[in-house]
Amino acid sequence: MSKEKISVQENKKMATIRDISLKCGVSVSTVSKVLNGYREIGEETSKAVMKAAEELGYVPNSYARQLKLKKSYNIGVLFDTLSVYGLKNEYFAHILAALRENASQGGYDITFIENNIGNRRMTYLEHCKYRNFDGICIVCADFTNPEVLDVVNSDFPVVTIDHSFNEAISILSDNSGGMRDLAQYIVSMGHKKIAYIHGNKSSVTHNRLVAFHQVLAEHDIVIPEYYMKEGEYRLAESAEEFTYELLNLSDRPTCILASDDYAALGVIKAIKRAGLRFPEDISVAGFDGISISQALEPKLTTVKQDTEKLGEQAAKKLICLMESPMTTPLEHIVLKAELIIGDSVKKLR
Amino acid sequence: MSKEKISVQENKKMATIRDISLKCGVSVSTVSKVLNGYREIGEETSKAVMKAAEELGYVPNSYARQLKLKKSYNIGVLFDTLSVYGLKNEYFAHILAALRENASQGGYDITFIENNIGNRRMTYLEHCKYRNFDGICIVCADFTNPEVLDVVNSDFPVVTIDHSFNEAISILSDNSGGMRDLAQYIVSMGHKKIAYIHGNKSSVTHNRLVAFHQVLAEHDIVIPEYYMKEGEYRLAESAEEFTYELLNLSDRPTCILASDDYAALGVIKAIKRAGLRFPEDISVAGFDGISISQALEPKLTTVKQDTEKLGEQAAKKLICLMESPMTTPLEHIVLKAELIIGDSVKKLR
DNA sequence: CTGAAAGCGCTTACAG
DNA sequence: CTGAAAGCGCTTACAG
Numbered sequence: 001m002s003k004e005k006i007s008v009q010e011n012k013k014m015a016t017i018r019d020i021s022l023k024c025g026v027s028v029s030t031v032s033k034v035l036n037g038y039r040e041i042g043e044e045t046s047k048a049v050m051k052a053a054e055e056l057g058y059v060p061n062s063y064a065r066q067l068k069l070k071k072s073y074n075i076g077v078l079f080d081t082l083s084v085y086g087l088k089n090e091y092f093a094h095i096l097a098a099l100r101e102n103a104s105q106g107g108y109d110i111t112f113i114e115n116n117i118g119n120r121r122m123t124y125l126e127h128c129k130y131r132n133f134d135g136i137c138i139v140c141a142d143f144t145n146p147e148v149l150d151v152v153n154s155d156f157p158v159v160t161i162d163h164s165f166n167e168a169i170s171i172l173s174d175n176s177g178g179m180r181d182l183a184q185y186i187v188s189m190g191h192k193k194i195a196y197i198h199g200n201k202s203s204v205t206h207n208r209l210v211a212f213h214q215v216l217a218e219h220d221i222v223i224p225e226y227y228m229k230e231g232e233y234r235l236a237e238s239a240e241e242f243t244y245e246l247l248n249l250s251d252r253p254t255c256i257l258a259s260d261d262y263a264a265l266g267v268i269k270a271i272k273r274a275g276l277r278f279p280e281d282i283s284v285a286g287f288d289g290i291s292i293s294q295a296l297e298p299k300l301t302t303v304k305q306d307t308e309k310l311g312e313q314a315a316k317k318l319i320c321l322m323e324s325p326m327t328t329p330l331e332h333i334v335l336k337a338e339l340i341i342g343d344s345v346k347k348l349r
Numbered sequence: 350m351s352k353e354k355i356s357v358q359e360n361k362k363m364a365t366i367r368d369i370s371l372k373c374g375v376s377v378s379t380v381s382k383v384l385n386g387y388r389e390i391g392e393e394t395s396k397a398v399m400k401a402a403e404e405l406g407y408v409p410n411s412y413a414r415q416l417k418l419k420k421s422y423n424i425g426v427l428f429d430t431l432s433v434y435g436l437k438n439e440y441f442a443h444i445l446a447a448l449r450e451n452a453s454q455g456g457y458d459i460t461f462i463e464n465n466i467g468n469r470r471m472t473y474l475e476h477c478k479y480r481n482f483d484g485i486c487i488v489c490a491d492f493t494n495p496e497v498l499d500v501v502n503s504d505f506p507v508v509t510i511d512h513s514f515n516e517a518i519s520i521l522s523d524n525s526g527g528m529r530d531l532a533q534y535i536v537s538m539g540h541k542k543i544a545y546i547h548g549n550k551s552s553v554t555h556n557r558l559v560a561f562h563q564v565l566a567e568h569d570i571v572i573p574e575y576y577m578k579e580g581e582y583r584l585a586e587s588a589e590e591f592t593y594e595l596l597n598l599s600d601r602p603t604c605i606l607a608s609d610d611y612a613a614l615g616v617i618k619a620i621k622r623a624g625l626r627f628p629e630d631i632s633v634a635g636f637d638g639i640s641i642s643q644a645l646e647p648k649l650t651t652v653k654q655d656t657e658k659l660g661e662q663a664a665k666k667l668i669c670l671m672e673s674p675m676t677t678p679l680e681h682i683v684l685k686a687e688l689i690i691g692d693s694v695k696k697l698r
Numbered sequence: 699c700t701g702a703a704a705g706c707g708c709t710t711a712c713a714g
Numbered sequence: 715c716t717g718a719a720a721g722c723g724c725t726t727a728c729a730g
């Protein structure tokens with residue numbers, strides 16, 4: 001009975017440096033030095049301290065530690081849950097997974113940046129200050145939101161993904177290159193009537209659109225403006241609707257590009273529901289290269305963004321920036337986006 | 350020039366309670382009381398303090414706060430990145446999104462539990478102690494790992510998802526009920542030769558298998574043991590391989606259940622590649638109800654787990670447990686899993 | 699209504 | 715080789 005009580009108590013109350021010092025009969029300074037690996041402490045003493053720490057199940061208290069050291073070993077991740085973005089989008093979820101993996105290997109934890117804490121409302125930047133993040137990674141956010149810009153312009157080390165600023169390191173896929181390769185390939189398959197249900201306006205969307213039009217221009221291909229539709233990223237339903245519109249045209253396209261792979265599913269669905277054959281009658285291409293795109297039959301032709309590397313680079317560059325700000329340039333890193341040729345684009349004779 | 354310097358400096362150095370007290374000519378105690386809304390401070394003083402805090406852009410320091418208050422407003426999330434689980438699985442990613450959303454609304458931040466920090470290795474439990482989490486949610490983890498069990502058995506408030514323990518609150522889908530409904534439906538569509546490529550062993554898998562066999566037994570349906578295959582959750586490739594084996598049987602099944610929707614894609618792919626028609630020749634059903642399952646044509650028949658509610662309940666129950674441990678029972682909450690009838694199971698005459 | 703003091707758990711010059 | 719002391723930023727009995 002009394003034994004239980006003690007064990008519960010020991011469990012509940014976390015051992016402090018003070019407990020160790022008491023148990024060993026040395027000062028807290030000495031204990032601290034041993035625990036931090038200072039070589040100046042005598043071997044005897046060191047051993048005793050280590051033993052006591054072990055026995056007491058001592059774990060340092062990060063809060064006390066950080067209060068002194070001004071270092072939290074914690075990275076704030078801005079991951080807006082805008083409608084269809086965020087964790088529900090495999091693209092971002094995979095980036096986060098890689099980011100976390102690499103941050104952890106570098107010794108940093110990850111905490112989501114929020115708009116409030118306890119019952120008080122906070123801006124993103126205030127939240128970052130409150131939690132004393134060592135650095136910040138903006139994975140997906142509305143970059144027109146002033147709160148987001150405040151974070152970018154703050155004194156925190158910042159890395160952004162999919163968006164570049166002068167004030168921060170940014171990691172991007174080569175959207176232009178990826179789209180160029182894709183468009184080039186589609187043209188090479190004999191398509192001239194190519195429609196594009198692109199995503200909502202953003203710098204990423206813009207770059208893809210430009211590349212798309214450039215390739216067409218280079219091949220003297222002119223498409224009617226009603227071949228261009230502004231859908232919503234990731235929304236299969238939205239893409240499905242626009243596809244019906246395209247299929248109803250008298251000069252219907254022979255190939256439809258979707259804003260991303262999720263949207264491509266909507267396009268394919270519409271084609272089948274309209275009683276047409278896919279890809280025999282209408283070809284389709286996606287973007288992102290999410291896992292299911294390759295599990296489909298026929299496989300989807302798409303552009304694979306290297307989420308693994310995007311997350312990895314974000315973490316690594318951020319750690320560099322946090323640990324040696326003076327020797328880390330605020331560069332824009334562009335990662336190759338790879339064309340994946342599936343069977344969803346038919347060769348026209 | 351000097352102006353810039355000052356502004357940079359002001360930005361960099363975060364204002365403390367002390368700065369406010371200096372600016373107002375009152376004590377730090379008084380400032381603290383005003384900031385914390387104690388009603389005892391004079392109106393004049395209060396106003397002055399609030400104004401100064403505003404002007405200095407004061408944000409409290411969570412580390413100092415927690416050191417005193419023993420409350421971190423931070424929830425640790427155990428989210429193992431086992432091979433194909435974790436963030437790469439839409440099921441878990443959606444649960445995490447809902448969990449985060451609800452935790453945030455309740456005033457709590459979310460930090461991933463890791464195995465190390467800085468350059469020192471830590472167990473999961475040590476990490477939790479280090480970060481002083483107020484509570485812990487185990488979303489996906491290997492429950493045979495002793496480190497995980499240590500967390501469950503610790504004094505931290507714990508909520509687990511998809512796995513029950515006596516020592517913690519658990520939130521689960523009604524896997525039995527969902528599978529019963531699915532199996533019942535398939536049988537009602539006239540299928541008797543039903544194969545099941547189930548996932549690797551776990552309590553969840555077990556419950557689904559039991560329900561599956563019960564329904565068959567109730568209908569006096571006997572299936573050969575080679576209709577049962579142990580695949581890997583989420584791995585389309587694995588399911589695809591097993592499907593070829595099933596299709597090569599002389600008494601091939603008329604319907605194949607997959608461990609989950611991702612795996613179902615592999616099954617469908619194999620059927621098509623084998624030159625058979627889907628769903629005319631072979632029917633397919635999945636599990637989980639991830640978003641793409643409904644974007645496919647034909648739509649997949651599956652069982653939708655309510656990830657929204659799983660995450661929500663996990664957050665809400667954990668907050669209850671943290672804030673009023675004495676009045677919060679350690680219950681096991683089972684959430685309805687809904688049969689979604691698509692067009693992937695054909696009616697046999 | 700206000701403030702001095704103690705203390706949360708830790709680290710690190712500094713002195714010996 | 716070891717320890718006393720100061721301090722990180724905050725809160726809260728306690729005294730006035």
